[in-house]
Amino acid sequence: KGKRAFIAGVADDNGYGWAIAKSLAAAGAEILLGTWVPALNIFESSLRRGKFDESRKLKDGSLMEIAKVYPLDAVYDNPEDVPEDVKANKRYAGASNWTVQEVAECVKKDFGNIDILVHSLANGPEVSKPLTETSRKGYLAALSASSYSYISLLKHFLPIMNRDGSAISLTYIASERIIPGYGGGMSSAKAALESDTRVLAFEAGRKKRIRVNTISAGPLGSRAAKAIGFIDMMIDYSFTNAPLQKELHAEEVGNTAAFLSSHLASGITGSVIYVDNGLNAMGVGV
Numbered sequence: 001k002g003k004r005a006f007i008a009g010v011a012d013d014n015g016y017g018w019a020i021a022k023s024l025a026a027a028g029a030e031i032l033l034g035t036w037v038p039a040l041n042i043f044e045s046s047l048r049r050g051k052f053d054e055s056r057k058l059k060d061g062s063l064m065e066i067a068k069v070y071p072l073d074a075v076y077d078n079p080e081d082v083p084e085d086v087k088a089n090k091r092y093a094g095a096s097n098w099t100v101q102e103v104a105e106c107v108k109k110d111f112g113n114i115d116i117l118v119h120s121l122a123n124g125p126e127v128s129k130p131l132t133e134t135s136r137k138g139y140l141a142a143l144s145a146s147s148y149s150y151i152s153l154l155k156h157f158l159p160i161m162n163r164d165g166s167a168i169s170l171t172y173i174a175s176e177r178i179i180p181g182y183g184g185g186m187s188s189a190k191a192a193l194e195s196d197t198r199v200l201a202f203e204a205g206r207k208k209r210i211r212v213n214t215i216s217a218g219p220l221g222s223r224a225a226k227a228i229g230f231i232d233m234m235i236d237y238s239f240t241n242a243p244l245q246k247e248l249h250a251e252e253v254g255n256t257a258a259f260l261s262s263h264l265a266s267g268i269t270g271s272v273i274y275v276d277n278g279l280n281a282m283g284v285g286v
């Protein structure tokens with residue numbers, strides 16, 4: 001029987017979430033997406049108009065099928081959490097059932113259960129500010145969107161996850177080494193995400209033998225990364241300094257997610273897996 005995956009954090013065909021969806025689809029999984037509410041209209045109309053058809057192509061020539069796209073805003077757990085100004089915002093008013101709890105309920109109603117949960121989203125409104133210039137509000141917003149969102153997703157999807165399932169998130173080495181420019185509390189958010197990966201692995205493992213891992217990915221010129229502003233420099237730095245002097249393809253992260261979600265990784269949980277051309281292993285630049 002094929003597996004079913006819910007991938008939160010896909011709004012175009014450039015990021016890691018899209019690549020993970022493709023690798024899982026190529027491995028035979030059914031694909032459900034969670035798309036940030038303000039990005040939903042453009043994403044869905046682009047899908048419909050065939051704008052992504054070229055990048056939907058899988059190795060066997062077929063196109064990745066997306067069974068359903070759910071609107072999602074992972075900073076809200078249920079309707080009571082949503083402030084009035086967001087409710088009234090016209091980018092949100094057109095969609096419904098997009099809090100984490102509601103999305104999980106909708107997926108349950110539509111499909112019953114899932115096997116694979118992927119968290120490929122992050123947001124830090126003050127990411128371009130150094131930590132010492134970050135406001136409390138900005139710091140907490142980074143943690144809310146980039147770390148707690150994962151706890152919330154797992155909490156709400158766990159009841160509909162099949163035994164022996166897998167949950168995966170994306171992290172970045174700025175959690176453990178100094179990366180100037182990755183500010184606004186985003187480095188803190190990734191540190192929290194990695195620590196939570198271990199605790200969640202214990203809890204989800206004991207409950208349902210679900211494995212929880214995070215992929216520490218190298219730099220990719222995604223929409224989110226371009227918003228940070230220093231991504232081209234990080235890609236150049238990696239090319240110059242990493243053991244493997246090649247471009248890092250999103251597909252390599254996608255394939256790792258497919259491996260981690262498969263029976264081949266049945267003994268791996270609570271781990272941070274690096275997919276970064278080996279850059280994390282370097283002690284000095286060369």
Ligand code: NAI
Binds near residue numbers: 170172173219220221
């Ligand atoms: P991306 O732009 O493709 O993905 C980020 C997604 O998060 C977007 O689709 C955005 O709409 C969504 N999002 C933001 N706030 C949200 C919210 N409140 N609710 C629901 N969705 C929300 O960019 P990318 O870079 O592929 O990011 C995916 C993950 O990979 C993130 O966790 C990021 O930190 C991580 N990562 C990225 C690296 C890079 O160099 N691009 C390196 C290492 C990790």
